[in-house]
Amino acid sequence: MSVTKDVAALAQPVIEGLNMDLIDTEYIKEGSKWVLRLYIDKDGGVGLDDCQLVSEALNDLLDGADIIKTPYTFEVSSPGLDRPLKTDKDFQRYKGDMVEVHLYAPINGSKLYTGTLHDRKDGMITIVCEEKEITFAEKDIAKINRAIIWN
Known part of the structure; x- marks a missing residue:
């Protein structure tokens, strides 16, 4: 499996348990740093508090799963107003x-x-x-x- 698929498989049940949806997962290099970015959504849209809640719920879980072996920055974000519809x-x-x-x-x-x-x-x-x-x-x-x- 790929990093994004492994992370999504780990994160999705946690995010759904918080009554939100995992929209997309990115693991990309930005400059000299690797970034793991999860996009979440829910009915009515997500705010900063939702992103923080998901980040806190997943941070230790991701570290413990040891899916990513190199240092990375972990971000949780709204998919944006003009995001592609996929699901x-x-x-x-x-x-x-x-x-x-x-x-x-x-x-x-x-x-x-x-x-x-x-x-x-x-x-x-x-x-x-x-x-x-x-x-x-x-x-x-x-x-x-x-x-x-x-x-």
């Missing part, structure tokens, strides 16, 4: 929100569509864009993320 829970949580659908290849001359997330089933994503439903095959989508709308 079934993501799509359920953000149904009705504005999203951006980025395609691998243009459809009707465009690789980017913005609309309200309507549905995800059977490998298809449906959004409502300008009062019209548009459905995309998931295999054609490079990324789908929440849209940030500035008023």
